[in-house]
Amino acid sequence: MHKPTIQDVARLAGVGVGTVSRVLNNHAAVRDSTRQTVLSAIRDLEYVPNPHARRIAGGKSYTISILLPVITTEFYVRLLDGLESAFQEARYDVAIFPLLDRSRLERYLGSHTLAYQADGLVMATYNLTQMLSENRLRDQQPMVLVDAYADGVDCARMDNHLGGRMAGQFLAQQPGYSYAVWVETELDQIFTSRVFExxxxxxxxxxxxxxxxxxxxxxxxxxAHAARTVAGQVLDAAQFPATIFASADLLAGALLDEAQVRGIAVGSDLKVLGFDDQPWAAARGLSTLHQPVEAMAYEAATLLLARLSGYRGPPRVRTFEPRLVLRSSTGDS
Incomplete structure (x- = not known):
């Protein structure tokens, strides 16, 4: 059978090949009615673009590099879901580069690394202020920060200071003793995060x-293993009644597990408040600060795609706010 081509799509839609190409590239300069006609023709013909030909014709890689601390935690899985969702809609592939240590960071700062051969760059979480001010990050392609902020670059960030304040206000209203568990995030002096700070x-x-x-x-x-160990240390030292703010749901879940083993009444003798609202939090009755991780990531991708489509305006900052969700771990329904 004849494999449909971009010319076939153009003929069926009654438009030029250039218009079909702009629709495939999610270009803004296409009327909605024309876009829908072209998309309908693509569906009817079951047309699948040739990514190799697309790259050659456009002189672009149609790839986005995503640099992030790790890829094994729930937060970053959700972050990647939001980023990939937006980029796939725009027909961009993604290349993921986990920055596990300083040596990798230094390697990615080099002039010929694969990460910089993409059309755009996403940097997640880490505080890059010093690196940007020292021009240690190359700027030959558009970049966006997600779960982070720095002057002079597009950012999609969570208001973590507000989230911490909301947690403090909640604990201040609870009777008994107050405790907090923080995440250790510094891998070295140049490779830091502001989130938990x-x-x-x-x-x-x-x-x-x-x-x-x-x-x-x-x-x-x-x-997870370290979180469970620290949870035991917290409960060994705690005086009851106690309310504990765990600055990430991973830590809060470990506290719930350890409390169950010890027979501590969660919701009365012990109250636990997390931060993230991971997908499992509701089932476990964990009170937490909800952050819209996927929406934040999607917005970051949208900012970058706008740059790739020709936006040349000043840097934009999109700030998301957490929301307090109370459940049984703090004695709420």
Missing amino acids: ERSAGFHAAMAEAGRTVSGEFISSFD
């Missing part, structure tokens, strides 16, 4: 304003 600052500001003290603070790496 901002959550901590907001939390402590709210507690201080309420005249409340934190009875104890603990730090865990972002690892």
Whole structure:
């Protein structure tokens, strides 16, 4: 059978090949009615674009590089889902580069690495202010930060200071003792994140304003085994009744597991508040600060796609706010 071509789509839709190409590339300069006609022709013919030909014709890779700390946590799986959803709609492939240590970071800063051969670059979470100010990141292609902020570059970020403040305000209203568990995120001095620093600052500001003290603070790496170990240390040291703010749901889940093993009444003797609202949080009755991870990632991708489509305006910042969700882990229904 004859394999449909872009010319076949153009003939069926009654438009030029260039218009079909613009629709395939999600170009803004196409009327909605024309776009729908072309998309209908594509569906009717079951036309599948040749990505290799597309790359040659457009002089572009149609690939986006995504650099992020790790790819094994729930947060980054959700972040990737949001990014990939937007890029796939625009018919871009993604290449994922996990930055596990400084050596990889230094390698990616080189002039000929694969990460920089894409049309655009997404950098997730890490504080890149120093690197940007020192021109250590190459800028030959558009870049967007997600779950992070820096001057002079497009960003989609969570208001983590507000989230920490909301957690502090909640704990300040609870009777008994207050504790916090933070995530250790610094891999080295140049390779840092502001996320948990901002959550901590907001939390402590709210507690201080309420005249409340934190009875104890603990730090865990972002690892399930480490989180469970630290959960045991927290409960060993805690005086009850106690309310604990776990700055990530991974840590909160470990506290719930350890409390169950010890027979501690969660919701009364022990209250646990997390941060993220991971997909499993509702089933476990975990009170938490909900953050729209997928929406934040989708918005970051949209900012980058606008640059790739010709936007040359000033840097844009999209800020998302967390939402307090109360469930049984804090004695709420």
